Amino acid sequence: MKMPSAIPEGMLAPCGMNCLVCYKHCLSPRPCGGCREGGGQMPTHCRRCAIRACAKGQGLRLCAACPQFPCQPVKRLDRNYRTRYGVSLLENGRVAAEEGPAALLQREARRWRCPVCSGVVSLHDGVCSDCGAEKR
Numbered sequence: 001m002k003m004p005s006a007i008p009e010g011m012l013a014p015c016g017m018n019c020l021v022c023y024k025h026c027l028s029p030r031p032c033g034g035c036r037e038g039g040g041q042m043p044t045h046c047r048r049c050a051i052r053a054c055a056k057g058q059g060l061r062l063c064a065a066c067p068q069f070p071c072q073p074v075k076r077l078d079r080n081y082r083t084r085y086g087v088s089l090l091e092n093g094r095v096a097a098e099e100g101p102a103a104l105l106q107r108e109a110r111r112w113r114c115p116v117c118s119g120v121v122s123l124h125d126g127v128c129s130d131c132g133a134e135k136r
């Protein structure tokens with residue numbers, strides 16, 4: 001999958017996750033439509049995600065716009081992502097809330113674009129979904 005010139009805003013999950021760079025999106029033959037749109041092969045833990053359900057229930061586009069932000073579940077997920085993948089979802093959420101989702105996604109497109117082939121690099125394994133080059 002090639003990195004689009006602009007990542008669609010629908011790919012930004014309420015928690016700050018960029019669904020485009022999820023391995024389930026960029027490496028799957030039936031890509032998940034992202035946390036907002038659903039469809040395709042949405043991983044079970046995303047389908048059952050309490051954060052996703054909470055934001056949806058409150059009609060919130062971003063957790064960062066919630067008075068409870070950052071709540072325990074979001075902090076836990078952020079810690080997990082920082083530790084395992086070097087990505088802060090809290091920071092993503094704050095940038096999206098302060099500068100707008102488009103500004104965050106522009107940065108994300110640069111961060112996860114494969115330097116070899118302009119493919120999408122998977123956040124979860126650091127491998128380009130198109131040419132297999134590793135980026136860390």
Ligand SMILES: [Zn+2]
Pocket residue numbers: 114115116117118119128129130131132133
């Ligand atoms: Zn590549």
